[in-house]
Structure formats: C-alpha cells, structure tokens
Amino acid sequence: MVLDLVIHSSPSEVTIALLKDKALVELHKEKSNNSFSVGDIYLGRIKKVMPGLNAAFVDVGYEKDAFLHYLDLGPKFSSLNKYVNGVTTKKITAASLKDFKFEEDIEKTGKISDQLVANQNVLVQIAKEPISTKGPRLSAELSIAGRYLVLVPFSDRISVSQKIKSSDERTRLKRLIQSIRPQGFGVIIRTVAENKKVADLHSDLNNLYEKWEETFKKLKSSKPPTRVLGELNRTSAMLRDLMNAQFSNIYVDDKNVQQELKEYIASIAPGRESIVKGYRKSTPIFDHFGLEKQIKSLFGKNVTMKSGAYLIIEHTEALHVVDVNSGQRSRKMDNQEQNALEVNIESAHEIARQLRLRDMGGIIVIDFIDMKDSANREKLFEVMREAMADDRAKHTILPPSKFGLIQITRQRVRPEMEIRTAETCPCCNGTGEAQATILLIDEIENNLRYILTQLNQKKISLHVHPFIEAYLTKGFYSIQRKWFMKYKKWVKIHASDSYEFLEYHFHDAMNDEISLK
Known part of the structure; x- marks a missing residue:
C-alpha cells in the first residue's frame, strides 16, 4: 500500500487529497480563515441555561451559539471551573497543576443548572464543527492531541489504545508514561506509540505540556469569546495521525506550505523531510495526478464501479441511503446468488471509500442485493467490517437485516464534503439561449x-x-x-x-x- 498526499493551495482555501495506491480515498477543503476546527479550545460565555435539555448555549464567537450538554462537561468540570476562575482573576499564577487542589467529581445524573449560570465564563473545546444550521458542539473534557500521546488536564488516568494488543508492550508504555507525566494530567497512549523509544514519547509529552502553558498564558489576558488554543491545520493533523513508513510522497504547489510541512515533519519524524516535494508545472496539480476526473466521477448521485455495477447515493437531513445495483454486471453470470455476492462485495469496498471521501456521518442505510444464503450474508458483513477498518471516524456496523439492509452509524464532526459534479451549460450559461x-x-x-x-x-x-x-x-x-x-x-x-x-x-x-x- 502506497499513501500519497496531494495539496493544492489557493488564497482562500487549501484542498488536501489522500491517495491510496493512486486511488482517491479522502478529500478535505480547509478555509484559510476557519476558526472553529475540531480540537480548538475557547474561552466562552454561557448565554442560556436550558434545564429542559440539560444543556447550555455558549457564545464562542460563532454566528450561532454553540451547544454544551451536561454529559459533555466531564467528571472533572468543577476542578476545571475552579482553575479558569483562578487564572482569570490572577489568583493562579502558574500553568502547573502540581499544587492545584482538585474538587470532587460531578454527578453523572446531575443537572446543568447546578454547574452553570448565565454569563459565566467557561473553557470549552470544539467537539463538532458547525454543520448545516447548527452551531459547534462543545465539550468541557479538554484534551491536547500529539503524535504519540494525548494530554488530558485534571485527570490522573493513563489509558492505552485498544489496538495495541501486546500485554507486555501495554505494561511498558503505562509504566513509562507514569514515570514522566506531569502531576495533575492524564495521558492517552495512541496506537502509533507502540514500540517507540522513551525519547520520542518524552519529547511528544513536553510539546503537549508547552501547548498547555500556551493556553494558560492566553487565558490570563483573554475575555470571552476568545480562542486560546488552535488545533493544527487539517494538513498537519492528517500527517500527525497518518504518518508512517508507508507514507511515500507529499506533493505541494505552494512554496510556503511546502516549507511549513517540512518543518512540521522534521519535528514529528526527523529525517523524512524529503518526502515533501514541490510541484511547479503549468498543469494544475490535481489535473496532473488525475484527481479532477476522479472527483467528478466519485461525488455524483450515481457512482459506477469497474464491473459495471453502480451505487445510488441519496442524502436527507436525518440519514444517508445507498442503493446497490448490479447494472451490466448481471449479464456476465448465470448464477444469481454468486453474482449478487460478488457485486455486494465490490460495493462494500466502494461504500467504505465513499464514506471516508464524502465524510458522511450519522445514520447510513445500505440496500445490498438480496442473498438467500446466510453464509453469504455473514461473509458480506465481515467484508464490510474489514473495508472500514482503516476509517479513523468512530463507527458501528450492524449485521444484515432479513431485508438485506446493513445499517452503519458513523461519527460526524465536520460538515459533509459536497462537490457539484453537474456543470452549468457551456453554451447558454444557464440562460436557456445559446450562441453559435x-x-x-x-x-x-x-x-x-x-x-x-x-x-x-x-x-x-x-x-x-x-x-x-x-x-x-x-x-x-x-x-x-x-x-x-x-x-x-x-x-x-x-x-x-x-x-x-x-x-x-x-x-x-x-x-x-x-x-x-
């Protein structure tokens, strides 16, 4: 497997394409003025407390108030609130939590009105970006993500990614982090930390603690609504999460972005800066790599596959529906059950790709071609799970129902990627009248x-x-x-x-x- 990143930069936005063996699997557009990315930490002000929803609306500077539910306050909210008040009133003068006295955990079944009041300042983190008519979704359980670790203020828990299976390695990592973590902070050990050296983990932890100190310094002089810590831009965040030995090339058509990426890679993977390559040809970078054609063929309502089978993808406010059709594929084989299985398996791989590519979230219902054999339905379910194994968004896949439907719930933290594949009539420009x-x-x-x-x-x-x-x-x-x-x-x-x-x-x-x- 070869992973390439192709980045097109313009004054208004950066478009990032992730290629797996030259096939487009992820596409991201990042506005240059995007201030409400997942992971950003804000000092906000409570606008309304809604006891009926057990939630509050928070002003973080967005045109619509952000939403904060009681369950997203986290058990350590009282300690966080005490710390924020201490810093903003100048009573707390250091970022360290070593001598900070923690408060008791709040109740899981408590009421929002017991914790928040109107006009109260609160430190929150963007959990979901603004989507459609909704403002951002917030969390008061702060975390600062790094290459190998995630730093969690006001916690003493050390947890290890479940994808690290070796019990010896899990024990080694826990013991190591326990010896170097700052007091008052919990740590989540990410999958990529497996078999890493002490120096790498220590360096990453120091970088995360420096970000917490940066948050503290900004918080001292801030008035809500203010962003006190910005998450990495989308390109750097992808590199942080995806960077491994299989990452082959990063092609960039902007000198400034190229230099920024080289500096960032030097900090997270020294010696691999050479994979960042400038693109200076007159042909647009996406045309050169054949991405424009892939984008236009993959983002329409109908998505055709190599065998001649095709998908129909429909979107509603509540859910997404995918219909699998055999198309010309059905003429190639007399055995209907085998034909259905092969079309369904091919479709499962393409659907997994489409979910990542469009960043579809919420409820997805897939109508596969009916199969009578229960063993074939079980095989399709396993293929669907394997195809989505590389998907970084949290998701749950239910087994096929008796009607042949597979239901998927997929985490939605950003607006769905929408690209118009229909073009304005080149002759009339939409007027209905054409010049010769x-x-x-x-x-x-x-x-x-x-x-x-x-x-x-x-x-x-x-x-x-x-x-x-x-x-x-x-x-x-x-x-x-x-x-x-x-x-x-x-x-x-x-x-x-x-x-x-x-x-x-x-x-x-x-x-x-x-x-x-």
Whole structure:
C-alpha cells in the first residue's frame, strides 16, 4: 500500500487529497480563515441555561451559539471551573497543576443548572464543527492531541489504545508514561506509540505540556469569546495521525506550505523531510495526478464501479441511503446468488471509500442485493467490517437485516464534503439561449489578437478543456501552428480537466491570468 498526499493551495482555501495506491480515498477543503476546527479550545460565555435539555448555549464567537450538554462537561468540570476562575482573576499564577487542589467529581445524573449560570465564563473545546444550521458542539473534557500521546488536564488516568494488543508492550508504555507525566494530567497512549523509544514519547509529552502553558498564558489576558488554543491545520493533523513508513510522497504547489510541512515533519519524524516535494508545472496539480476526473466521477448521485455495477447515493437531513445495483454486471453470470455476492462485495469496498471521501456521518442505510444464503450474508458483513477498518471516524456496523439492509452509524464532526459534479451549460450559461458554438475559435483568436497587439504580451499560454485543446493542436497544420505563422508568437495550449467544455483562459509569462474585461 502506497499513501500519497496531494495539496493544492489557493488564497482562500487549501484542498488536501489522500491517495491510496493512486486511488482517491479522502478529500478535505480547509478555509484559510476557519476558526472553529475540531480540537480548538475557547474561552466562552454561557448565554442560556436550558434545564429542559440539560444543556447550555455558549457564545464562542460563532454566528450561532454553540451547544454544551451536561454529559459533555466531564467528571472533572468543577476542578476545571475552579482553575479558569483562578487564572482569570490572577489568583493562579502558574500553568502547573502540581499544587492545584482538585474538587470532587460531578454527578453523572446531575443537572446543568447546578454547574452553570448565565454569563459565566467557561473553557470549552470544539467537539463538532458547525454543520448545516447548527452551531459547534462543545465539550468541557479538554484534551491536547500529539503524535504519540494525548494530554488530558485534571485527570490522573493513563489509558492505552485498544489496538495495541501486546500485554507486555501495554505494561511498558503505562509504566513509562507514569514515570514522566506531569502531576495533575492524564495521558492517552495512541496506537502509533507502540514500540517507540522513551525519547520520542518524552519529547511528544513536553510539546503537549508547552501547548498547555500556551493556553494558560492566553487565558490570563483573554475575555470571552476568545480562542486560546488552535488545533493544527487539517494538513498537519492528517500527517500527525497518518504518518508512517508507508507514507511515500507529499506533493505541494505552494512554496510556503511546502516549507511549513517540512518543518512540521522534521519535528514529528526527523529525517523524512524529503518526502515533501514541490510541484511547479503549468498543469494544475490535481489535473496532473488525475484527481479532477476522479472527483467528478466519485461525488455524483450515481457512482459506477469497474464491473459495471453502480451505487445510488441519496442524502436527507436525518440519514444517508445507498442503493446497490448490479447494472451490466448481471449479464456476465448465470448464477444469481454468486453474482449478487460478488457485486455486494465490490460495493462494500466502494461504500467504505465513499464514506471516508464524502465524510458522511450519522445514520447510513445500505440496500445490498438480496442473498438467500446466510453464509453469504455473514461473509458480506465481515467484508464490510474489514473495508472500514482503516476509517479513523468512530463507527458501528450492524449485521444484515432479513431485508438485506446493513445499517452503519458513523461519527460526524465536520460538515459533509459536497462537490457539484453537474456543470452549468457551456453554451447558454444557464440562460436557456445559446450562441453559435462554431464561433468559439473565432472568439478565442480575437482575444488572442487583442492580447498580443494591444496589451503587448510577449509570452502567453491558453488553458482550455481537453476537447478544445485537441481541436486546436492536432494535425500537421493545426490551428495552433496557423496562429504562429500569423502572429509570429508560439501560444502554448494546456488542457485542464477542471474546465467546463467551452471555458478558456489566457495566462502571461508569470502564469497569472490575463483579464479580458
């Protein structure tokens, strides 16, 4: 298995594509001004306490108030609240919890009104980003995630990832962390910490404690609503969680992002900085790696698979529904039961990929093709579980029902990735009236003449849809060559999969777009 990361940076957002053996498995878009990411810690103010919901609405600076349920306060909320009050009133002058006296745990079945009142300051962490019409979901159980460890303030518990199976290794890690953890802090040991050296774990723990000290310093002078600790950007967070020996290349088309990633990798995996590679070609980076075509084929309502079978994916406010269809695949085999099993197995792998790719959360209902043999239904269930084993989001898969339905619940912490695959009509631009498309080449040449003669551009390139590029360049005496003979300037023509059919743009020698307005 080969993992590659392809990153496209623009002034407004960064788009991150994770490729597994060159197939797109995750796609993330991160706005450059995104201030409400999962893991961010805020000093907020209680706006309303709702006893009927046993919850409170909190002002953290978002346009809609964030939601904090009593069960998300955590057992140590009284200690956290005491600490926040002490820091903001300057009574507590150190980040250390060594001499801090903890309060008793709050009751699991308590009432929100016993802990919170309107206008109270509260330190909270984003548990779910704003989704649809809802504000962020909050938690008061703070945690600071690192490469190998997660630091949990106001706790004394050390827990080890269940994916570490060796009892000797679990004991070693627990004993090691017990000897180096700061007093007043719990630690969660992540899966990637398995068999790591003491120095690596100690360094990671020190980095996490420095972040807590940073939170303390910001908290001393902050007034709500204020972000006091920001989570890593999406790219660095993915590297922190995914970085392993199988990670082969990271391709970036922005020099600043490239340098930031090299510095971050140097801190979490020294010696592996060389996997970060700059991309400087004129072809857009997503076109070069064939990602635009994959995106457009994978994000529509219908998703076709290699065998000819296809999925229909429907979204509602409450749940997602996936229907499996055999399509042309059914004609290839007379045995209906075997045909159904093979289509269902192929679909299970594709559905697992789609869930990660679209970041679909909540309830997902999958209508597989009916199978009579119970052994085949059990096999499908196992395949579905194996296909989702690499999914980092928490999920639960129920066995097939008697109607052949498999239900999945998947953690939703961010808005679902939505990409429009339908394009505006290239002829009418949505107006319903089309100009004569045969005049397109004349229009391009008129603009070319204007750029060369009126704007005096010496070196230009033309970016068009692949079909138009073929029309302009193919043949011995192509239109491109005619332009060269006529204007004594060679115009480079680049094909872009992301362009609509009749879309075109001219670029100058610095690869900046030339305005024709």
